[in-house]
Amino acid sequence: MDEGSVTSMARIGFIGLGIMGSPMAANLLSSGHEVTGYDRSTDRLDQLERAGGVRAASAGAAVSAADVVITMLPDSPDVAAVAGEITAHGRPGQLWIDTSSIAPATARAVAAAAPMPAVDAPVSGGEQSARDGTLSVMAGGPAEAFARARPLLDVVGGTVVHVGGPGAGQTVKLANQLIVAGVIELVAEAIVFLEAHGVDTDAAVRVLAGGLAGNAVLDRKAAGMLARSFTPGFRVDLHHKDLGNLAAAARDAGVAIPLGAVVAQLIGALRARGHGGLDHTALLLLVEELSGLGKAA
Structure with a gap:
C-alpha cells in the first residue's frame, strides 16, 4: 500500500470484534476492504467469517497480514497489551487506528512506541450507529496519519473530525x-x-x-x-x-x-x-x- 494514502481496497487487521468492533468490521468488508480479524471469542470470529472476513490465529498474525491495523478494545491495559504485538509484528509502512476508548496518556504512550504512525480515533453513537456506519469519530494524531486514515473512518463514521495531536481524540x-x-x-x-x-x-x-x-x-x-x-x-x-x-x-x-x-x-x-x-x-x-x-x- 502507498504510505501516503489508503487505497480503495485496504488490507485491514481488525483486533477486537465486540459489540462495536463486529459491525465496524462488517461495514469495512461491505465497502470492499479485506479484513483479517482477531478476537478471543470464537463466536465473534465465526461471525466475521460469515461476513466475508478471515480469522487470524493471534493478534500478531492479524497485524502481520495488514496494511492498516484497527483496534477496538475495552480499556487501556488491553490496548497496551496489543501495542506489544503491534511493536513486535508491525512495520513502518503500516498505519494504526485505535478506535478504543482509553486514557489520553495511554494513547500518547502507545503511539510514541509504535513502529508506524498512529491515530487515536474513539467513537460515539453506540451499537446502532456502528451498524449504520454513522458513528461520530474524534481523531487525534499527526495530520498526515489522519489523512491516511480518513477514507476508512468515513466508512464507519458519519461525522469524522481531526481534533488535534496524539491523545486529543481520547x-x-x-x-x-x-x-x-x-x-x-x-x-x-x-x-x-x-x-x-x-x-x-x-x-x-x-x-x-x-x-x-x-x-x-x-x-x-x-x-x-x-x-x-x-x-x-x-x-x-x-x-x-x-x-x-x-x-x-x-x-x-x-x-x-x-x-x-x-x-x-x-x-x-x-x-x-x-x-x-x-x-x-x-x-x-x-x-x-x-x-x-x-x-x-
Whole structure:
C-alpha cells in the first residue's frame, strides 16, 4: 500500500470484534476492504467469517497480514497489551487506528512506541450507529496519519473530525462521556418524576424531545428506559471506566468537574449493585431506588 494514502481496497487487521468492533468490521468488508480479524471469542470470529472476513490465529498474525491495523478494545491495559504485538509484528509502512476508548496518556504512550504512525480515533453513537456506519469519530494524531486514515473512518463514521495531536481524540471522547452520563442521569430522573405523577410518559418524551430539552438520549434511549429494557449498547462497566479516566485527566489539568463527579459516583454505585453488564441507561434503576420506588440490587 502507498504510505501516503489508503487505497480503495485496504488490507485491514481488525483486533477486537465486540459489540462495536463486529459491525465496524462488517461495514469495512461491505465497502470492499479485506479484513483479517482477531478476537478471543470464537463466536465473534465465526461471525466475521460469515461476513466475508478471515480469522487470524493471534493478534500478531492479524497485524502481520495488514496494511492498516484497527483496534477496538475495552480499556487501556488491553490496548497496551496489543501495542506489544503491534511493536513486535508491525512495520513502518503500516498505519494504526485505535478506535478504543482509553486514557489520553495511554494513547500518547502507545503511539510514541509504535513502529508506524498512529491515530487515536474513539467513537460515539453506540451499537446502532456502528451498524449504520454513522458513528461520530474524534481523531487525534499527526495530520498526515489522519489523512491516511480518513477514507476508512468515513466508512464507519458519519461525522469524522481531526481534533488535534496524539491523545486529543481520547480527550474529546472523555468530554463526550461526561456529557452523555450527565444527560442519561437527567433523563432518568425526569422519567421517574413523570411516572410518579401519572403523566403519559410516551407523550411527555415526544414533546420534550421537540423542545430545548431535546437530546440524543431522549431520541434513542428513552423508549428502552420506559420499558425497563437495559440490553447493553454501552455497558455500565465501560462508562465507569471512562469516567475514571476523565477524573484522572481532569485532575491532571486542574479542572473541576463537580457534576461529573456526582454522576461518576452514581455509575459506580449502580455497578457495585451488580449491574455493570447492563446498558448505562440502567441509571434509571438507581434513581428509582433512591426515590423509594424500586430496588437496584
